[in-house]
Amino acid sequence: MTSPTAFEIAARFASVKSSPVRDILSVVGREDVITFAGGIPDASLFELDDFHAAYDYVLTHQGQRALQYATTQGEPELLELLAARTSRKLPTTSAQLQVTSGSQEGIYLVGQVLLDPGDVVLVEQPTYLAAVQAFTLSGARLIAVETDDSGVLPDALDAAIAEHHPKFVYLIPTFQNPSGRSMPVDRRAAVAEVLLRTRTPLLEDDPYGELRFEGVSAPPLAALPGMAAQTVLLSSASKIMAPGIRIGWLRAEGPILRAIEVAKQAVGLQSAVTDQLAVARYLATCDLDAHIAHVSRIYRTRRDAMADGLAGLLPASATITHPEGGMFLWASLGGGVDTAELLPKAVDNGIAYVPGWPFFVADPDHSAMRLSYVTNSPEVIAEGLSRLAKVFGWA
Amino acid sequence: MTSPTAFEIAARFASVKSSPVRDILSVVGREDVITFAGGIPDASLFELDDFHAAYDYVLTHQGQRALQYATTQGEPELLELLAARTSRKLPTTSAQLQVTSGSQEGIYLVGQVLLDPGDVVLVEQPTYLAAVQAFTLSGARLIAVETDDSGVLPDALDAAIAEHHPKFVYLIPTFQNPSGRSMPVDRRAAVAEVLLRTRTPLLEDDPYGELRFEGVSAPPLAALPGMAAQTVLLSSASKIMAPGIRIGWLRAEGPILRAIEVAKQAVGLQSAVTDQLAVARYLATCDLDAHIAHVSRIYRTRRDAMADGLAGLLPASATITHPEGGMFLWASLGGGVDTAELLPKAVDNGIAYVPGWPFFVADPDHSAMRLSYVTNSPEVIAEGLSRLAKVFGWA
Numbered sequence: 001m002t003s004p005t006a007f008e009i010a011a012r013f014a015s016v017k018s019s020p021v022r023d024i025l026s027v028v029g030r031e032d033v034i035t036f037a038g039g040i041p042d043a044s045l046f047e048l049d050d051f052h053a054a055y056d057y058v059l060t061h062q063g064q065r066a067l068q069y070a071t072t073q074g075e076p077e078l079l080e081l082l083a084a085r086t087s088r089k090l091p092t093t094s095a096q097l098q099v100t101s102g103s104q105e106g107i108y109l110v111g112q113v114l115l116d117p118g119d120v121v122l123v124e125q126p127t128y129l130a131a132v133q134a135f136t137l138s139g140a141r142l143i144a145v146e147t148d149d150s151g152v153l154p155d156a157l158d159a160a161i162a163e164h165h166p167k168f169v170y171l172i173p174t175f176q177n178p179s180g181r182s183m184p185v186d187r188r189a190a191v192a193e194v195l196l197r198t199r200t201p202l203l204e205d206d207p208y209g210e211l212r213f214e215g216v217s218a219p220p221l222a223a224l225p226g227m228a229a230q231t232v233l234l235s236s237a238s239k240i241m242a243p244g245i246r247i248g249w250l251r252a253e254g255p256i257l258r259a260i261e262v263a264k265q266a267v268g269l270q271s272a273v274t275d276q277l278a279v280a281r282y283l284a285t286c287d288l289d290a291h292i293a294h295v296s297r298i299y300r301t302r303r304d305a306m307a308d309g310l311a312g313l314l315p316a317s318a319t320i321t322h323p324e325g326g327m328f329l330w331a332s333l334g335g336g337v338d339t340a341e342l343l344p345k346a347v348d349n350g351i352a353y354v355p356g357w358p359f360f361v362a363d364p365d366h367s368a369m370r371l372s373y374v375t376n377s378p379e380v381i382a383e384g385l386s387r388l389a390k391v392f393g394w395a
Numbered sequence: 396m397t398s399p400t401a402f403e404i405a406a407r408f409a410s411v412k413s414s415p416v417r418d419i420l421s422v423v424g425r426e427d428v429i430t431f432a433g434g435i436p437d438a439s440l441f442e443l444d445d446f447h448a449a450y451d452y453v454l455t456h457q458g459q460r461a462l463q464y465a466t467t468q469g470e471p472e473l474l475e476l477l478a479a480r481t482s483r484k485l486p487t488t489s490a491q492l493q494v495t496s497g498s499q500e501g502i503y504l505v506g507q508v509l510l511d512p513g514d515v516v517l518v519e520q521p522t523y524l525a526a527v528q529a530f531t532l533s534g535a536r537l538i539a540v541e542t543d544d545s546g547v548l549p550d551a552l553d554a555a556i557a558e559h560h561p562k563f564v565y566l567i568p569t570f571q572n573p574s575g576r577s578m579p580v581d582r583r584a585a586v587a588e589v590l591l592r593t594r595t596p597l598l599e600d601d602p603y604g605e606l607r608f609e610g611v612s613a614p615p616l617a618a619l620p621g622m623a624a625q626t627v628l629l630s631s632a633s634k635i636m637a638p639g640i641r642i643g644w645l646r647a648e649g650p651i652l653r654a655i656e657v658a659k660q661a662v663g664l665q666s667a668v669t670d671q672l673a674v675a676r677y678l679a680t681c682d683l684d685a686h687i688a689h690v691s692r693i694y695r696t697r698r699d700a701m702a703d704g705l706a707g708l709l710p711a712s713a714t715i716t717h718p719e720g721g722m723f724l725w726a727s728l729g730g731g732v733d734t735a736e737l738l739p740k741a742v743d744n745g746i747a748y749v750p751g752w753p754f755f756v757a758d759p760d761h762s763a764m765r766l767s768y769v770t771n772s773p774e775v776i777a778e779g780l781s782r783l784a785k786v787f788g789w790a
Contacts, residue, residue: 007596007647007650010507013658016661040463041463043460048459052455056454064438067443067639068435068438101663101667108661116407136661199401201402230401230402242463243462244461244462244465244667245667245669246663246667254402256404265525265528266529267500268503268641272670274667274670275670278669
């Protein structure tokens with residue numbers, strides 16, 4: 001009687017793409033496929049007993065509260081604990097925080113609050129694709145800034161700001177997704193100088209920063225003099241605790257906080273109270289630092305397994321990044337290879353990765369791929385690499 | 396160094412208002428204030444032991460999965476159970492469902508997927524204000540359709556569709572928020588006839604439908620012949636299980652489902668897996684129908700306490716609705732009273748309600764108020780009404 005076309009999808013939605021990562025994830029649930037695709041923590045490393053105890057405490061002692069409506073900003077004890085943790089990097093009060101359902105929601109809310117259709121966001125090249133998705137849904141035009149192994153180039157950033165008048169710049173300065181690159185201290189200072197001089201707001205995404213294996217820790221850009229007032233700093237429990245509970249938080253100052261809170265009301269009233277209280281209990285009673293140190297030691301051996309294994313396999317045309325932490329390694333194979341085209345053959349051969357092209361907002365490197373080293377043991381990584389070598393005809 | 400105005404809030408955000416309900420909620424946490432304001436379930440009625448057991452099961456037997464990333468659509472066992480439950484009203488497969496973080500997220504996602512700036516949404520008069528907020532954030536213009544005690548008037552709906560070409564119509568046909576009104580079966584048929592003839596999509600919000608105290612149950616509009624393909628039907632665990640866990644679900648058919656899934660990726664990847672699995676376990680092992688019957692019996696006595704109490708107090712100029720279920724009673728006081736103006740005095744006197752005007756998208760009734768009867772016992776309701784009478788000078 002009625003055709004399914006009764007629903008007319010919005011025009012602004014037409015350019016929003018599904019996440020290739022999510023789509024690949026749904027394909028590679030197969031037992032016989034080794035996946036380097038998702039930024040998926042190794043579930044066997046989750047502090048399951050600690051979280052079980054935290055939920056048990058919450059439902060025993062705070063049950064009615066955990067199941068009830070609550071304020072949009074977040075649960076007070078969680079905000080206090082997150083403020084204390086964030087203050088290690090940058091002095092932060094609980095009033096400067098908003099709890100989000102993962103840092104993805106933080107990215108999305110900032111886009112909703114700041115972007116009118118046609119507004120420009122400057123991003124790294126390559127950049128996190130679900131951020132591209134979120135900003136595009138808000139109607140933004142994304143412009144890539146030239147990026148080297150130390151992050152965006154300050155001069156290129158300066159020029160892009162002058163030319164495009166962006167609403168904000170989106171950066172992942174530490175263990176970037178997808179490249180694994182980090183911005184050294186001196187580059188951070190130079191980038192901050194440009195942002196301060198041009199009064200350009202920054203959305204700083206820092207989900208991986210605590211997963212450092214080696215090298216010198218650098219402060220977030222938000223912590224450089226003058227930057228706090230013009231930066232929204234995003235953090236997440238997903239990579240250091242567990243992603244299934246969907247808890248992140250953002251730090252900001254001034255009127256934008258209130259606007260973000262109103263947007264979050266509209267999107268979903270508040271994050272799950274059960275999970276907020278469980279994370280608060282976990283933070284109050286467990287040793288997250290010890291857990292992070294433990295996980296980082298294991299991830300380091302996995303990075304080594306992947307980087308060393310690739311070094312012995314890759315053709316001369318290839319370059320790879322050497323991440324000092326985080327989850328991802330980025331390989332550009334060169335030589336006219338198309339990693340997207342070869343993905344079905346790879347999955348047929350029991351190995352999955354994410355092709356590089358979706359991480360570019362312009363001029364994609366079709367020979368690039370993102371490889372996550374955190375999900376699998378060194379032995380499985382070795383097997384996965386030998387499958388990759390077969391698919392790509394290496395060695 | 397930098398002024399807080401570095402962040403320039405988007406123009407389209409300027410007309411998005413904070414929810415007066417949420418703002419009132421943050422004020423009335425005070426012990427000495429009786430609140431009729433929020434649609435807040437009585438926490439003492441939550442099935443705390445059942446939920447505790449469900450989370451315990453999940454973290455004992457499905458712990459790694461509960462803490463891990465998952466697909467955007469929702470957990471398979473939860474989708475199956477929700478499909479079975481939804482099929483009581485309308486045959487539904489799990490492939491036709493999307494899990495949402497409360498039905499608020501469902502409202503928001505449908506707005507994001509269907510609305511371009513300037514598009515029209517037709518709504519009841521009055522209507523749910525957080526839906527107004529969500530649609531406004533998507534850039535919509537909201538137009539109210541003339542509404543009587545049986546819901547929108549079919550002729551007025553027909554005329555408004557012809558004049559405004561809405562992207563969709565948003566209705567809460569059963570125990571409407573804020574009015575408590577329900578659409579009888581014959582009105583539903585007449586409204587469906589208009590929507591089918593004009594091929595106008597419907598967003599049907601049904602969070603309260605199972606909380607019926609009396610009267611004849613009516614099918615959702617989505618279940619009328621031909622309507623399923625052009626309706627998104629929203630349901631929620633918030634009013635029948637618990638709101639703190641933030642689980643809702645929507646039913647749709649055709650390409651819109653995929654678009655909604657992509658939008659949800661951008662907003663937050665997926666709903667909390669812990670909570671999804673706990674709700675699945677609860678549904679699989681507990682008697683939700685018995686719980687709803689129990690809660691409905693109690694809510695009925697509270698509705699009676701409020702309706703009977705008001706009947707003896709209200710001035711002759713006032714009218715009130717007589718809800719057969721749900722959470723809200725709507726009083727229009729008439730006589731030039733301004734309920735928003737009197738709210739501070741009411742809170743000072745230890746009683747809170749929601750003024751009626753924010754629920755109107757045009758021509759507000761400033762003498763109206765929304766009163767929730769579900770949060771408090773009949774004794775507390777009686778005390779609250781006597782405080783209201785004092786504030787408003789009744790009797």
